[in-house]
Amino acid sequence: QKEVEQDPGPLSVPEGAIVSLNCTYSNSAFQYFMWYRQYSRKGPELLMYTYSSGNKEDGRFTAQVDKSSKYISLFIRDSQPSDSATYLCAMDDDKIIFGKGTRLHILP
Amino acid sequence: DSGVTQTPKHLITATGQRVTLRCSPRSGDLSVYWYQQSLDQGLQFLIQYYNGEERAKGNILERFSAQQFPDLHSELNLSSLELGDSALYFCASSVGMGAPPGGAQFFGPGTRLTVL
Numbered sequence: 099q100k101e102v103e104q105d106p107g108p109l110s111v112p113e114g115a116i117v118s119l120n121c122t123y124s125n126s127a128f129q130y131f132m133w134y135r136q137y138s139r140k141g142p143e144l145l146m147y148t149y150s151s152g153n154k155e156d157g158r159f160t161a162q163v164d165k166s167s168k169y170i171s172l173f174i175r176d177s178q179p180s181d182s183a184t185y186l187c188a189m190d191d192d193k194i195i196f197g198k199g200t201r202l203h204i205l206p
Numbered sequence: 207d208s209g210v211t212q213t214p215k216h217l218i219t220a221t222g223q224r225v226t227l228r229c230s231p232r233s234g235d236l237s238v239y240w241y242q243q244s245l246d247q248g249l250q251f252l253i254q255y256y257n258g259e260e261r262a263k264g265n266i267l268e269r270f271s272a273q274q275f276p277d278l279h280s281e282l283n284l285s286s287l288e289l290g291d292s293a294l295y296f297c298a299s300s301v302g303m304g305a306p307p308g309g310a311q312f313f314g315p316g317t318r319l320t321v322l
Binding site for chain 1: 208210219248249251254262264276296298304306307310311312313315316
């Protein structure tokens with residue numbers, strides 16, 4: 099079993115919809131959890147990070163962590179075509195492990 | 207623009223050759239990280255330096271080596287190249303180490319390596 103599992107997609111949703119992106123993990127030692135966004139031909143950029151179980155909100159983005167289920171989610175509200183990108187989850191105990199990323203397409 | 211620069215943007219070379227990738231971190235960042243991204247493996251951590259010293263190693267092959275210089279720029283050396291080394295190589299930097307916010311990593315635009 100891989101340490102971090104993420105559905106590669108692609109996921110296509112209409113503009114304005116709520117998007118849900120998810121990752122599962124197997125290592126209970128992971129201390130903090132991150133979401134990166136990567137546009138085509140660009141480097142990843144850090145969107146959000148959180149340490150504990152629960153929700154963290156930043157504008158249209160909400161990160162959710164459920165440590166008991168080893169499951170993390172990123173919700174995007176009022177999705178925009180500019181949100182079309184690959185979203186990578188990442189988690190860390192002493193080094194960062196990335197999911198393979200989910201390709202998201204927001205359809206105008 | 208993250209403030210991290212990488213050169214060259216593209217590199218095409220032959221099997222068995224050696225190449226050097228260069229990274230300049232954001233101003234003030236002491237940590238530099240190297241990653242390899244391929245379609246099948248995703249983004250894989252290779253190695254981290256902090257203020258000139260190696261701090262963590264990931265899945266870095268013995269044919270690969272890196273260093274961080276006194277001016278904090280870093281180089282990743284790839285030798286005896288194989289077809290499977292074709293990938294995007296990213297450098298990232300952070301102010302400190304460990305968790306965000308101090309350890310939040312800012313990625314450069316990457317170097318695309320093609321081995322023929």
